[in-house]
Amino acid sequence: MIVALVTSVFLVQNSFYASVAERSDVQDNLRSVTQLIASEARGVAPGGVLVADSTRFAFRVPMRVAGVCHPKGPSDARVRIPRLAQMVTEDMDGYAIHDPAGDWDFRASTWIALFKDNAPQNAEDCADNGADTTGITAEFVNLNISDPITLGDVVMIFREVELSVAMSVLDPTHQGLFRGPYGGSLIEFASGLTGVTHFQYRLGTPVYQTSVAPANLQLIDGIRLIAVSESKRTATGGHTYGWTVDIPLKNSR
Amino acid sequence: MNPLTKAEMGPPGDRQDSEPEAGFALALVVLLLFAIAVAGATGYQVVHSEWRMAVQSTEGQTALGLSRAGLQRFMAEQVGVFADTVTYSMNGGDAIVVARKISDIDDFSSLYLVSSEGVYSDPVSAQLPARRTVYQYAVHKETSVDWVAAVTQSSGALTIESGARVDGGDISTTLDCPDGNGPDIVGLARGGNAVTFDPDDVDGSTDSISYGSHASVLTALDLSWSTLTDPAFPVDFQGVWASGVAVDSFPVVRFTGNKIGYGWTSGRGLLIVTGTFEPQWGFTWNGVILAAHFSPMVGGAIWERAFTIRGAVISGLDGLGASTFINSNGVIDYHRCNVIGATGAHGHFRPIGNSWWESM
Numbered sequence: 008m009i010v011a012l013v014t015s016v017f018l019v020q021n022s023f024y025a026s027v028a029e030r031s032d033v034q035d036n037l038r039s040v041t042q043l044i045a046s047e048a049r050g051v052a053p054g055g056v057l058v059a060d061s062t063r064f065a066f067r068v069p070m071r072v073a074g075v076c077h078p079k080g081p082s083d084a085r086v087r088i089p090r091l092a093q094m095v096t097e098d099m100d101g102y103a104i105h106d107p108a109g110d111w112d113f114r115a116s117t118w119i120a121l122f123k124d125n126a127p128q129n130a131e132d133c134a135d136n137g138a139d140t141t142g143i144t145a146e147f148v149n150l151n152i153s154d155p156i157t158l159g160d161v162v163m164i165f166r167e168v169e170l171s172v173a174m175s176v177l178d179p180t181h182q183g184l185f186r187g188p189y190g191g192s193l194i195e196f197a198s199g200l201t202g203v204t205h206f207q208y209r210l211g212t213p214v215y216q217t218s219v220a221p222a223n224l225q226l227i228d229g230i231r232l233i234a235v236s237e238s239k240r241t242a243t244g245g246h247t248y249g250w251t252v253d254i255p256l257k258n259s260r
Numbered sequence: 261m262n263p264l265t266k267a268e269m270g271p272p273g274d275r276q277d278s279e280p281e282a283g284f285a286l287a288l289v290v291l292l293l294f295a296i297a298v299a300g301a302t303g304y305q306v307v308h309s310e311w312r313m314a315v316q317s318t319e320g321q322t323a324l325g326l327s328r329a330g331l332q333r334f335m336a337e338q339v340g341v342f343a344d345t346v347t348y349s350m351n352g353g354d355a356i357v358v359a360r361k362i363s364d365i366d367d368f369s370s371l372y373l374v375s376s377e378g379v380y381s382d383p384v385s386a387q388l389p390a391r392r393t394v395y396q397y398a399v400h401k402e403t404s405v406d407w408v409a410a411v412t413q414s415s416g417a418l419t420i421e422s423g424a425r426v427d428g429g430d431i432s433t434t435l436d437c438p439d440g441n442g443p444d445i446v447g448l449a450r451g452g453n454a455v456t457f458d459p460d461d462v463d464g465s466t467d468s469i470s471y472g473s474h475a476s477v478l479t480a481l482d483l484s485w486s487t488l489t490d491p492a493f494p495v496d497f498q499g500v501w502a503s504g505v506a507v508d509s510f511p512v513v514r515f516t517g518n519k520i521g522y523g524w525t526s527g528r529g530l531l532i533v534t535g536t537f538e539p540q541w542g543f544t545w546n547g548v549i550l551a552a553h554f555s556p557m558v559g560g561a562i563w564e565r566a567f568t569i570r571g572a573v574i575s576g577l578d579g580l581g582a583s584t585f586i587n588s589n590g591v592i593d594y595h596r597c598n599v600i601g602a603t604g605a606h607g608h609f610r611p612i613g614n615s616w617w618e619s620m
Binding site: 009010013014016017020021023024027028031034035038042046049050052053068069070071072074075076077087089090105109110111133136137138139143158159161163257258 | 288289292293295296300303306307310313317320344362364365369370373375395399612614615617618620
């Protein structure tokens with residue numbers, strides 16, 4: 008009798024914790040999905056969205072924004088790039104000039120093409136124009152920007168990122184979220200999603216749309232991710248967990 | 261206790277059959293209890309890990325919120341001289357805001373990079389605090405007005421009586437301030453109304469220029485008259501002349517309605533008069549005068565009409581078109597150091613749109 012009771016307790020407890028662990032799994036999937044997308048997409052600038060449909064979202068996101076402190080002439084601009092040492096320069100896909108109307112004019116480029124030199128004279132030139140260079144002289148570099156720029160302009164250094172909802176490689180019975188460079192090979196970083204998972208887009212009105220025509224991409228000022236994660240272990244009966252997150256694009260308002 | 265007799269113990273075969281059965285049950289129960297304990301501990305670890313991840317997620321979100329709030333607050337609150345590092349304690353965490361100058365742009369503005377690091381740790385969490393940093397560029401308007409001339413008349417006719425002096429040539433030197441001995445500016449600037457003067461009485465890089473309209477003048481000056489005259493906008497002295505201030509300071513003095521300036525009320529700084537301002541009796545001002553209508557005394561004795569401004573005058577700001585007559589005993593000399601000092605009290609940040617990003 009005692010053995011039967013204790014065995015029963017053990018089995019019920021085991022089932023309960025298996026269920027808890029499974030719930031954690033599905034929630035972890037969604038948490039990683041939403042946090043990554045929110046962090047990356049929040050800084051998307053107007054004109055920075057490349058693709059916007061229900062399962063694909065590609066955009067330009069600022070890696071750094073440099074301040075021009077000594078424009079000497081064509082292709083000769085001294086700037087400060089904050090936290091330059093931590094920037095993964097290989098990820099760069101281009102730069103953008105902030106025009107007088109407040110819009111970004113994007114240019115495809117690479118760091119090798121853009122970077123000219125990091126001579127100490129750059130910081131000295133900028134200091135002559137009032138820059139505070141204390142302790143950060145290494146962040147003052149010379150960039151090869153052919154566009155006309157003037158003192159006080161800002162220049163965005165961006166990378167292009169693509170997010171895609173597609174059939175999972177890790178769990179072929181479900182969808183997965185893939186991330187990578189736009190046009191490059193994407194890597195799956197979250198799985199266990201259902202077919203309900205998709206993107207929606209806001210174009211200045213409260214109405215969200217599941218796809219946006221190329222001509223209207225610059226109007227996008229917010230994205231919504233509707234994600235559902237599920238697990239179907241027969242032992243626990245399976246769990247489904249849904250999550251919707253709205254991400255206003257900070258730079259688009 | 262007495263030991264059992266053989267008869268009490270029963271036959272040997274009975275003892276051999278029952279002892280192994282009792283031991284098996286005990287061992288099985290102990291094993292299952294151990295398994296339950298292990299499963300419980302494992303389950304606790306699962307739940308605890310989940311809780312920690314949830315706390316970490318919340319901490320990260322709170323830190324981001326703090327960093328964004330700190331950035332907004334810094335941009336909004338800084339008027340005049342500001343500290344380059346400010347810490348705001350909000351919502352149980354801190355926002356550490358640092359403003360670093362990138363470059364001067366011109367006399368009136370500079371480019372700054374403002375960073376804000378949000379730091380938050382949940383009180384129940386034993387983990388390191390979450391940190392999120394956001395950046396945004398901003399133009400720091402160093403002055404409340406982009407002065408363009410020694411005398412600017414945005415609306416209403418302007419007449420300079422023969423014998424008066426309006427000079428856009430800088431009379432300050434580097435002994436007055438590091439920016440002294442600067443370039444000359446225009447003598448007279450106006451909206452669309454007429455200006456009458458003898459070229460001998462007006463000097464500067466150009467004697468006179470016209471912006472065409474009152475609105476164009478305000479745009480050129482980058483001046484928000486409605487803000488400066490709003491009673492809610494803080495000034496150093498409201499309705500009274502400055503007193504008890506350091507001799508080298510430039511206080512902001514504002515009078516609502518009409519005001520007369522006498523020699524014994526002379527002073528320095530930024531003088532704002534929402535009505536008509538009438539200087540007389542040797543009134544002297546070292547700084548800038550902003551008036552809805554600047555109207556020096558007409559007629560009277562020389563000593564009654566005399567006044568001297570070392571800085572700049574901007575009149576006609578109400579747009580109503582009242583005329584200004586600068587009498588022959590009036591002297592208005594451009595003094596760059598006084599102008600910079602007087603207008604610097606209202607320096608403020610203007611964020612550059614679309615230049616926000618989060619450090620990754």
